[in-house]
Amino acid sequence: MDPRTRNLAKTLSTYCLAADNKDVISIGATPAAESLVVALYEELIRAGAFPVVNMLPESCNQALLEKGKSIHFEHPNPYSLAGVKTLTGTTRICSSTNTRALSRVRPERQAALAKANAPLRKYFSKLKWNVTLFPTQAYAQDADMSLGAFEDYVYGATFSDENNPVSAWRNLTRKQARLIRNLEGAETVRIVGAGTDLTLSVKGRTFMNSDGRRNMPSGEVFTGPIETSAEGYISYDFPVCNGGREIDGIRLVFKKGRVVEAQASKNEAYLKAMLNMDPGARRLGELGIGTNFKIQRFIKNILFDEKIGGTVHLALGSSYPETGGKNKSTLHWDMIKDLRKGGELIVDGKVIQRDGKFLNRIF
Secondary structure (H helix, E strand, O other), rough: OOOOHHHHHHHHHHOOOOOOOOOOOEEOOOHHHHHHHHHHHHHHOOOOOOOOOEEEOOHHHHHHHHHHHHHHHHOHHHHHHHOOOOOOOOEEEEEEOOOOOOOOOOOOHHHHHHOOOOOHHHHHOOEEEEEEOOOHHHHHHHOOOOOOOOOOOHHOOOOOOOOHHHHHHHHHHHHHHHHHHHHHOEEEEEEEEEEEEEEOOEEEEEEEOOOOOOOOOOOOOOOOOOOOOOOOEEEOOEEEOOOOOEOOOOEEHHHHHHEEEEEOEEEEHHHHHOOOHHHHHEEEEEEEEEEEOOOOOOOHHHHOOOOOOEEEEEEEOOHHHHHHOOOOOOOOEEEEEEOOOOOOOEOOOEEEEEOOOOOOOOO
C-alpha cells in the first residue's frame, strides 16, 4: 500500500474523527477506494471504534435516479434512516470512476432526491463527520493529469506526503485563527476582479476555521453573509461541476441579496433549474476565503478547488447555522472567484488581499 494512503487514513481517524472506543463510524465509498477503506478500517479498529463499511458501486445511485419510483423521492431509505441513528461519526470517501455518469439524469430528479434525503443530512450534521477523496482515473482525467501526478496532487493537498501530517494541519489551524482574529467585527466585504464588483455584509456573523477536520483537504475560513445584503455582479473564473454536468461562464447579478440575473455559456438551463429549486437557492449561504497554498491548480472538484490559496468562493443556498447564517435551501452550491490576477478582497474599506496574496501578515 502507498504509505501516503496510510498517512491519510491515520489523519482521518486520529485528527478528523478523533475516534475512540465509544464510536460507531461508517465509511462510505465505492470499490475503487478499497485500499483507503481498508487502511481506515484498520486505524479505527486500533482506536477501539466499530467501523461500518458501505462500499456501494456508483451505478446503484445512477439506477435510483433513473429508475426510482415516486416513493423513492418522497422520503429517505428507511434502512439508512434507522442506521444513521446508531452512528457517532461518518466518513465519505469520494471515489468516482465516471464523474459524468449522471449527465443524462433529469435535474428535477436530482433535486427531488436531495429534498427527500434532508432528514438524513439533519442526522449526519450532528455527528462527527468528514469527507475526503481517493484518487481515481476519472478525477485525474477531469484534472488533465496522469493518475500518478494526480495522486501526488491529492496527497500533497492533504499533507499526507509529510512526515507528520497532523502537525501540518495544526499549524494551518493557527494561521487561520490569526486571519479570523483580523476579521472579527468586520461589517462589509467587497470582492473586485475581472467582471466582478460585489459587496455584501457580514455584520454580526462568525467566521469559522475550516482546518481539515470535516473537509480533507481543507484550508479556508468561511461565514454566512447577511441574506439580503449582496449587491453587484460577479463572473466566476472556473466551471462548476455538479450532478454530472459542467456549468461554465457563470455570471450572476445580485440585488438586495437575491440573484436577479443568471447567465452561463454552458449548461445555462441547468443553472437556472438549480436556482429555481426553492426560494433560498437564489440567496448566498456562504462566503469562503481559500488558504491552502499547496492547492494552486483547478481540478474540477469543489472539495479541492474552493480551498485554492488566493481565491474566494460564494455558495448559493443553505447557510451553516454556526456562522449565524439563516438562509435555508436544499441547495448548497459553491462557485469560485480567482483573485490571483488583478483581484482584491476589501474588508471595511481596507484591502486585505491583492492578487491572491494576504497583506500586512494577517495570515
